[in-house]
Amino acid sequence: MNWNQLTHIAQLETIDRDFATQPILIFKHSTRCSTSSMALARVERSWGKQTTSLPTPFYLDLIKHRDISNSIAERYGVEHQSPQVLVIAKSRCIYSQTHSAISVEEMLQETQQG
Secondary structure: OOOEEOOOOHHHHHHHHHOOOOOEEEEEEOOOOHHHHHHHHHHHHHHHOOOOOOOEEEEEEOOOOHHHHHHHHHHHOOOOOOOEEEEEEOOEEEEEEEHHHOOHHHHHHHHHHO
8 A cells, every 4th residue: 555644734735635526545554553553454454456447545654743634623523533534625624533433345336427
């Protein structure tokens, strides 16, 4: 899985502009949390098994970039959680799950409907 790193708030503008016609995934990860590490590993394993078109994946290290997480929460109207997966399409959040509820299969179903 080739993650694009979210390291600057300005990237959210770029995402909304450059990915206006295709969905993206944001994985918000706490590098200090074992639950978050397990969720990340589960996403990465499931991701490799998919044969359908996948959203472009972005990774956010919450420990280093809490300001970006706060901006995501405000921009897309979601509560901050960790771990958390969001799918953004047409500048809005169409899927959001946390912890053990994170499912690549469910996310893809929502993406195809959204």
